[in-house]
Amino acid sequence: MTRCAVLTAVGGYLPPTVVTNEDLAGQLDTSDEWIRTRTGISRRHRAAPGTATSDLAAEAASQAMRCAGMDSVDVVILATTTPDRPCPATAPTIAAKLGLGPVAACDVSAVCSGFLYGLATASGLIVADLAETVLVIGAETYSSLVHPDDRSNAVLFGDGAGAVVLRSGETGELGALGPFDLGSDGSGRDLITVRAGGSEQWAEEPGSRMRDAYFSMSGREVFRNAVQHMNRSARRVLDKADLDADQVDWLVGHQANARILRSLTDSLGIPEERSISNIDLVGNTAAASIPLALEHGHREGLLKPGDLVLLTAFGGGLTWGSTLLTWPALAR
């Protein structure tokens, strides 16, 4: 037995406003049938104006802390593409909203893979004995990033937050996390991007910092890259653990698009009915998608103590990451 990170709680929060496909069909040149057949999404939640990512994150984190029966942690890590502000990081704001005192807090930026990167970072802090407990949150307000008239992205993305609490433990116990696989390919940075607001545009054109301030994505290239990188990353993590795909009880893949998830289960050889999916109800919530899917699987009673869960994500960067988890016995 060696020291490792153990998942001990999960929480999720969705803002109350629901946007259905019919709502979008009234605003954009689209239809419920078009959206469903191409994405598998029927509704998504939207944060109200005035609600920031830290507000969603604090709600999910509070739920996770209650689930853990804890009122303090050593570190807060937030994975997000939509921080409250470009500077400073949002995690300290969340820690302050939760009344956690002067804890270590920082953001992790890896777009839709961010939660996996956050889990790996937290796991590393625990294994290195730098922390006993870490709150890892994935939270997004993509409504702030997607142009409302951008049909292809407006139908896909939703707002929300999910959180888990990790504590130190030992390999072999329920909730144990690992091994991990992480990777990136920066040559694909233009495939999923917001071009404005960074030092690059400032360097190119001083004074025109808000051009291209909205999210853009190259659907065709992203589809193939997402399937291939999640497949390869998941296989690497299974190899590290000396396990086969048929030993996995549940696949929890990044909820990018129902068709990407279907292609992923095909290429991994995992039956679709062993893939946890809530994309029809929440859309693509980027860094929040994996913890929200875990919270969904827990709440619906799908995830049972001892189940082997394979987590895999792909996102802008390009980035990807995977890990394994034996599901713990959690309060509901």
Add this chain to the structure above:
Amino acid sequence: MSETYETVLSILVDRFKVDRATATSDSTLADLELDSLFIVEFALTLEDRFGVSISEDALSSSDTLFAVAELVEQRRREAGLAS
């Protein structure tokens, strides 16, 4: 070829909800209403099913089902999977 063609057709019917009664070897992917994202998914499915590499750029909406089956056969021969 006919076995490959039948498998290609079955993928389209089972996965992409194409009506078997209306699809012929002369039907193009556009005739079957496969848009660009469906073509990527179709290429990935062909790769999984036949164990060959087929980029979405190798397929276009004007390709017929006969041409798709021919492409798969060619890739299988190149990979040493078929005579």
